[in-house]
Amino acid sequence: MAKRVSIFVTCIVDQLFPKVGMAMAEVLERAGCQVDFPEDQTCCGQPAFNTGYRREARQVARHFLKVFRDAEYVVAPSGSCTAMVAHHFRELFPKEPESLRAAAALTPRVWEFSRFLLEVAQVEDVGARLDDVVTYHDSCHALRELGIQDGPRRLLANVRGLELREMDAAAECCGFGGTFSVKFPGVSGGMAGAKIDSILRSGAKTVVSVDSSCLMQIQGALSRAGLPVRTMHLAEVLASR
Amino acid sequence: MSREYVLHKVRTALGRTAGQAVADPPPARLRVTEMDSETRVATLLQKVEALAGKTRRVAGPVEACAYVRSVLGARSAVASNAPFLRECGIAGLAGVQSGFMEAAPLRVLCATADVGITSADYALADTGTLVMLSSPREARMISLLPPVHIAVVPRDRVLTGLDELLTILPDPAAQTSSTVLITGPSRTADIEQILVRGVHGPGEIHVVVVG
């Protein structure tokens, strides 16, 4: 029985990095899944939650719970959005037992993309090919909230032609942090600077991550510095042939 | 000063009443490693050396005394009243004063002596630590004021580590007002993270294990 995956594309991928969503859908289909896209989805509510607007986050979260209520698997190309749903939804509804129940029912079915591939689809090699020298950036939510560290590296190891080089600061924050990046631009920029220094030291030509928000921050800093290094989401790497 | 006030605020914050019972704390976690005597001594000395301390293993009291004499040279020293030091003949060495029972004269001497000589109640192998309990046999200042500290310790006092110490000595306060763990020479890195030894405590320590 093919696994039925409902794509939770995330608002940032939907609007700014749509090819990441398409790549993820392609890889999931290649892995034998049946993929659909609930059109009423919008956002998980994280921007409001992180900025302290609980009421607004709750509203958006309730909508999310409705949209994905009947999904078999919900897969997102994002560690931070997955962590929002999986860990923080339950903090949103201390006075709403029904929403809490809905969140608890949905949480076990929500997966970050790389973890879904490895643990549910049970696929480590998707037949991808990319001739490049690549370094992997551990996005903070994926690493520390979801424990995602080895998985993406295992998937990358099976990409033909790809050489994976570790950077020394792989697990250090890129400085995005949502509204932090615009409330504290100097600090955020400084953190991005430290990150790209580490990338350069690795000698890689491409930076890969499971979070588009991190890649947006890193790519933005690389472009501003005029550096020829590019960024790719893991889904795009795995969709490469 | 504000005893009732503070305790009341604490209880109110916790939703507790005065004299309310308390469940047992999580059990104490003590893991004593198996380590035979030879390994303990070897580990202790290796750890002390790794901290830039000096060490010497000697067969008996006579050799211990000879080592201390060689370290002293012509320098002045103050020794504690530890019976083991007397047993080794160290208390009677030239240049060594000991037998002090009064704080004031002892302090004056410690402030001017080149070397302080003590025994130790215990030593901890896995961290290279000396354990000194304040007592009529061991004053606090001798291992603290002089710039050099020599500790002469019989082998059977070497324990595996902190866990074993707290197993055999679960209530140090019952014995003494001061238990000090000494792990290497005094040091600081407060200025530009540059390591300097001998800031306030001794900058040079010798650990001699006898037996």
Next chain:
Amino acid sequence: MSAAFDEKIHDTLADANLQLAIYAATGRLIDHRKQAVGGAALPDYQELRTQANALKKHTIDHLDHYLEQFEAHLAAHGGKVVYCKDAAEVADFVLGLAKERRAGLIVKSKSMTTEEIDLNERLAHHQLESVETDLGEYILQLAHQRPYHIVAPALHLTRYEVGDLFARTLGVANETVVEKQTLIARAVLRQKFLAADIGISGANFLVADSGAVVLVENEGNARLTTSAPRIHIAVAGIEKLIPRAQDLAVFLKLLGRSATGQALTVYTSFLSGPRRADEIDGPEEFYVVLLDNGRTKLLAHREHRQSLYCIRCGACLNHCPVYRKIGGHSFPWVYSGPIGAIITPQFLGVGHEPGLPFASSLCGACAEVCPVKIDIPKILLDLRAEVKKSEEREGKGRLERWAFRLWAWVMCHPRIYEMAAMAASGMAPGEDGRWLRRVPAIWNLAPVRAWLSRRDLPPAPARSFREMWRKR
């Protein structure tokens, strides 16, 4: 955030030498810790953290019981507990005692708690000299500055600044060799130790079943402070309690390694009362000041009282990418770094520095290294919600609040979201010449300007994912 916070951050970011000093010092501490807790060095590390958290939780949840137990045991050993509700009471106690005993000179060992209550300042105008004896703290006292970091208080100063400082304040020749500077301080402070009437220390731990104060240090100044003068006063927050001496097997294993990578610091003192009758030296009087100063406020919040588990190791500071950029002096209170960010609003109110809980990317590195497993990111998120609630009550931050209200409404109406998205993409940079792109108002929006100040924006795609999906 306040203008002061913004300015301090800006100044620190602009100081290239300071950036290097902070980065190097914290980098070293990061490496030392890693070696000390990694793999074979401490295989039980995660288990110890869990145990430490459980011990602290139990103690804090029953703090009144352990306070009384501590008091009883200390009294049995000849010591005295003095409960103080705030900074003024501590100063009153010390001044009162000093007057009664005709004390003129106090020596102090390092204590963040005494910094918190400005003890030296409060004692200053009463013909009492109070001298810091930890080398870093002594330097800061001479320079009239606050500590920069819990464990490395003077990390922001160069040896040249120290040389100038000593020459100016001690009347010595300007010496820039660090070993010689240390000897100068050692000589001056030794005289103080031997002449002092009172020694004031902090406490790393208070042991309830022993009535004991535990002090960890590397220099020896805490030992001297607590052994040479005839009176010892330990000033400690009420949260420093642990149940048993045996629990030090857990806490001492975590503290040194997390702070500096040391299995044990050079000196660990376990002090339970004044010298006993048959002991040769040691203080004749022993007091432990148990300080509230707002800790009972933190205690009252069930989910945030874990903030009181902190053992002041400084690991969170070292690993925080924000601290490593803005340094200790950008923070509004004596406690800096992630722990400072969560306790400052709890002690002083969220209004004291409303920007503080937001000065974090929520990366979670702090929680990962905290030896007592304080969930710092969760508390930061809760404090952010508190700030926004408070702003709403005060009628502040209307623009942002309405922006998020609008945003939430759009996000709950998918068709409107789709329309808004199409309109917005007309404003972003792209190859097609959509006219909205040239409207300057968009580029003047604060968040857009802030982003562009340091990075480029991504190019706007021609179609969104959902448009592409529909065309599949």
